[in-house]
Amino acid sequence: xxxxxxxxxxxxxxxxxxxxxxxxRDKNLKDFPGWLMLxxxxxxxxxxxxxxxxRETKEETGLKIRxxxxxxIATHNHEYQSKVYIVFIFSSTNFSGRLxxxxxxxxxxxxxxxxxxxxxxxxxxxLKNHIKIMQSLKKHELVYTYNKFNEKLEIVESH
Numbered sequence: 001x002x003x004x005x006x007x008x009x010x011x012x013x014x015x016x017x018x019x020x021x022x023x024x025r026d027k028n029l030k031d032f033p034g035w036l037m038l039x040x041x042x043x044x045x046x047x048x049x050x051x052x053x054x055r056e057t058k059e060e061t062g063l064k065i066r067x068x069x070x071x072x073i074a075t076h077n078h079e080y081q082s083k084v085y086i087v088f089i090f091s092s093t094n095f096s097g098r099l100x101x102x103x104x105x106x107x108x109x110x111x112x113x114x115x116x117x118x119x120x121x122x123x124x125x126x127l128k129n130h131i132k133i134m135q136s137l138k139k140h141e142l143v144y145t146y147n148k149f150n151e152k153l154e155i156v157e158s159h
Contacts, residue, residue, distance in 0.1 A: 003082060004079075004084055005082060005084070007042060007083060007084070008049065008086050009040060009041060009042050009086070009087050009088070010040045010041065010052045010087065010088045010090065011037075011038040011039070011053075011088075011089045011090070011127075011130075012038055012039050012053045012056070012057050012068055012089070012090045012092055013071070013092070013130075013131065013134055014038075014039065014057065014061075014063065014092050015092075016111070018113060018114060019114070020114065021038075021039065021061060021109055021111055022039075022109070022110055022111075022112055023037050023106060023107050023108070023110075024108055024110050026106060032124070034122055035122045035124060036112070036123050038127065039060045039109070040053065040056050040057070040060075049070070049088035050070070050088075050090065052088075053065070053068045057095075061099055062097050062099050062100035062109070063095045063096070063098075063109075064097050065092040065095045066092070066096075067094055068091065068092045069090060070090055070142060071090060071091050071137055071141075071143065072087075072088075072133060072134065072143050072144070073087070073088055073145075074086075074126070074130065074145045074146070075144075075147070077146070077148040077149065077157075079148065080149075080150065080151050089130055089134070114135075117131065118132070126145070126147050126155060126158075145158070
């Protein structure tokens with residue numbers, strides 16, 4: 001039986017005035033060059049998912065979010081890499097600070113309107129779906145999603 005690595009990560013949907021905050025990855029990166037991603041990253045040892053969301057958002061955007069709300073727990077199965085990502089997706093409208101100009105290793109934070117974001121071709125395959133789900137959730141609702149991807153990052157199975 002092949003060993004599967006489980007990797008815990010976070011994303012945070014930060015909204016202000018009908019806009020979403022993304023991190024636009026640098027075009028010279030090997031993985032996802034130029035793509036729009038939500039702020040987030042891998043959970044560190046002895047760190048809760050919400051603390052990861054707060055830390056990663058600060059590192060990638062310069063903003064300090066307060067009281068992030070967990071909205072989606074997503075499983076991204078990348079069997080071809082022997083990896084399964086557990087993604088805790090939070091939302092926040094409560095933040096302070098100023099955007100940084102360029103995140104050292106990855107890219108720059110950018111605000112985009114909902115329509116512009118949802119029509120973009122540079123968003124991770126199921127991120128558009130998660131944004132739509134989050135906008136339709138009731139205040140205290142939480143959703144679980146599952147997607148299996150192939151090497152081209154196409155969804156081959158979902159629940």
